[in-house]
Amino acid sequence: MRELFQRLAGSPAGFIAGGFILLLIVVTIVVPLVHSVNPMAISGNALFPPSAQHLLGTDELGRDVLQLLIHGVRVSLSVGLLSALVASVLGVLIGAWAGYFGGRIDMFLMRVAEIFQVLPTFVLAAVIVAMLGPGTTRVIAVIAILAWPQIALVMRSEVYRVKQIDFVDAVRCLGYSEIYILIREVVPNALRPVVALGTLIVGQAILIEASLSFLGLSSPDVISWGGMLNSGQRYLFNAWWLSVLPGIAIFLTVLAFNFIGDALNAALNPKDTGR
Amino acid sequence: MWQYFLKRVFWSIVTIFVIIIVNFVLIKLVPGDPVHAMIGDFPAPQDYIDQLRRDFGLDQPLHVQLWLYLGNLAQGNFGFSFANRQPVLDLILGRTVNTLILILPAIVFSAIIGIALSLAAASRGGGFDITVSAITLFGYSIPVFWLGQVLVLIFAIVLGVLPTSGMYSLRAPQSGFGAFLDLLRHMVLPLACIMAFKIAVFSRTARASILGVLNSDFVMTARAKGLSRGYTLWRHVLPNAVIPVIAVFGYQFGHALTSSLLVETVFAWPGVGQLFVTAVGQRDFPVLQGILLLSTILVVVANVLADLLYTIVDPRIRRSLGARHA
Numbered sequence: 001m002r003e004l005f006q007r008l009a010g011s012p013a014g015f016i017a018g019g020f021i022l023l024l025i026v027v028t029i030v031v032p033l034v035h036s037v038n039p040m041a042i043s044g045n046a047l048f049p050p051s052a053q054h055l056l057g058t059d060e061l062g063r064d065v066l067q068l069l070i071h072g073v074r075v076s077l078s079v080g081l082l083s084a085l086v087a088s089v090l091g092v093l094i095g096a097w098a099g100y101f102g103g104r105i106d107m108f109l110m111r112v113a114e115i116f117q118v119l120p121t122f123v124l125a126a127v128i129v130a131m132l133g134p135g136t137t138r139v140i141a142v143i144a145i146l147a148w149p150q151i152a153l154v155m156r157s158e159v160y161r162v163k164q165i166d167f168v169d170a171v172r173c174l175g176y177s178e179i180y181i182l183i184r185e186v187v188p189n190a191l192r193p194v195v196a197l198g199t200l201i202v203g204q205a206i207l208i209e210a211s212l213s214f215l216g217l218s219s220p221d222v223i224s225w226g227g228m229l230n231s232g233q234r235y236l237f238n239a240w241w242l243s244v245l246p247g248i249a250i251f252l253t254v255l256a257f258n259f260i261g262d263a264l265n266a267a268l269n270p271k272d273t274g275r
Numbered sequence: 276m277w278q279y280f281l282k283r284v285f286w287s288i289v290t291i292f293v294i295i296i297v298n299f300v301l302i303k304l305v306p307g308d309p310v311h312a313m314i315g316d317f318p319a320p321q322d323y324i325d326q327l328r329r330d331f332g333l334d335q336p337l338h339v340q341l342w343l344y345l346g347n348l349a350q351g352n353f354g355f356s357f358a359n360r361q362p363v364l365d366l367i368l369g370r371t372v373n374t375l376i377l378i379l380p381a382i383v384f385s386a387i388i389g390i391a392l393s394l395a396a397a398s399r400g401g402g403f404d405i406t407v408s409a410i411t412l413f414g415y416s417i418p419v420f421w422l423g424q425v426l427v428l429i430f431a432i433v434l435g436v437l438p439t440s441g442m443y444s445l446r447a448p449q450s451g452f453g454a455f456l457d458l459l460r461h462m463v464l465p466l467a468c469i470m471a472f473k474i475a476v477f478s479r480t481a482r483a484s485i486l487g488v489l490n491s492d493f494v495m496t497a498r499a500k501g502l503s504r505g506y507t508l509w510r511h512v513l514p515n516a517v518i519p520v521i522a523v524f525g526y527q528f529g530h531a532l533t534s535s536l537l538v539e540t541v542f543a544w545p546g547v548g549q550l551f552v553t554a555v556g557q558r559d560f561p562v563l564q565g566i567l568l569l570s571t572i573l574v575v576v577a578n579v580l581a582d583l584l585y586t587i588v589d590p591r592i593r594r595s596l597g598a599r600h601a
Contacts, residue, residue: 115289123567126563132301132304233541236424
């Protein structure tokens with residue numbers, strides 16, 4: 001796993017993508033500590049174009065767009081990372097169990113996963129959030145519940161492959177229990193494709209959160225990039241920066257995660273990279 | 276083989292049933308009492324409230340209520356939209372044509388462009404392959420609604436060559452070729468947005484499948500016989516590589532009603548997606564649930580049809596299924 005990340009950091013594009021994500025994380029943590037300006041505070045004229053005083057202009061209430069963008073990182077990153085994490089944990093547990101022990105539970109879990117894969121994910125998420133009310137935790141839960149089957153299906157086939165390798169029989173001869181073998185020997189060897197897929201799910205989750213907020217399905221006192229795009233849509237004719245800038249932020253963040261996910265995938269399957 | 280399809284159909288019905296249950300549970304979870312929502316804060320007599328509860332079956336146990344709900348759905352009663360004063364099913368079906376006008380060309384063109392791109396990437400390799408990967412990465416990462424806003428900014432506001440939104444302009448001819456041209460002008464930008472994502476989906480699948488076929492022995496044989504690289508790609512690789520793309524095609528077709536949801540919002544395109552978004556704003560839940568249920572049915576049917584097509588196109592799959600269930 002470490003050599004994988006080393007190779008990723010070695011390529012210039014992978015270095016830039018990783019660096020960008022690190023920058024976002026640092027900005028989220030450090031800026032509120034150093035710079036205690038309330039981003040919701042009205043700091044100038046409304047709909048003021050980018051200038052020296054307001055580098056990225058102000059919005060329809062006179063709030064500084066740069067401040068809003070910086071504070072919006074938090075929602076995007078936490079929704080993206082946490083929902084991918086929850087989905088991965090669920091997917092790994094269920095997929096590992098199904099792939100290792102097989103039988104009826106396996107059949108049942110895989111049917112459930114297939115049903116989930118067919119459902120129109122975004123519409124279902126929007127209906128649930130619209131009916132039960134917005135909230136970051138709720139959005140994370142909905143995305144995770146809709147995303148775990150992707151992980152579970154990959155984990156299951158990987159565990160199924162690994163458990164047939166000879167070293168598993170060798171461990172079994174040492175007298176360890178099946179659960180111990182699964183957790184300590186099989187799962188660690190089956191995790192690599194899950195890391196790649198999990199990174200891609202971070203990108204998907206950020207897009208879904210932004211889309212939900214764009215539809216107005218976020219609470220107005222939480223600053224999010226999608227929410228900024230929602231209110232910016234009305235001023236498209238006279239304040240382009242309200243629509244263009246948050247979109248660039250979303251695009252670059254999702255691009256960075258997708259790029260790393262793709263690169264991890266390519267490193268895992270050198271055969272698929274063409275000839 | 277038929278046993279396989281019966282199984283597929285059975286699980287499709289289960290999937291639809293799952294969504295019906297989700298819908299039903301959601302109605303129950305929505306905060307607030309439905310009877311209270313109907314009468315408002317008006318101090319209604321208790322007898323009247325009890326009567327309303329009886330009329331709508333709200334005094335029955337949950338499983339009876341679910342049964343009533345299923346019975347209504349089976350009769351095509353998807354509920355009533357109070358915001359639009361119309362039955363939900365009529366409302367959705369009325370918008371379906373507009374959405375299909377937009378989405379069907381998008382799927383077909385994206386499939387053709389996606390396959391062509393990945394074929395070209397496979398035949399040239401090198402720089403072209405990287406370009407195609409970049410297009411795919413771009414399509415998967417860009418928020419489509421934002422792309423729509425940027426396109427409107429550039430082509431409608433700054434350059435002024437294309438309309439900002441809507442489906443027809445008031446001053447254009449109402450019928451004939453003029454009206455068609457007007458529709459095309461309105462379609463360009465939304466189509467471009469939808470296709471940016473769909474081309475990525477198709478070219479990713481096609482690329483993976485073409486690379487898989489390129490590595491197989493019969494391609495080596497064809498090349499060893501002295502056939503040119505282009506001929507081998509066209510006659511031997513393409514027919515085999517297209518098969519997995521059929522599944523993506525079915526999936527995309529199944530999501531036709533809702534995949535343009537965000538784009539329709541940006542361009543005020545009067546389709547199902549816009550109806551959905553308006554219903555979100557109005558908290559018009561029967562419409563949301565109706566769209567969710569109808570699109571699930573469409574997805575499930577499209578998937579079964581794609582499977583059927585699979586076995587017709589590829590005799591190997593047919594034979595292996597026949598052998599397994601013989």
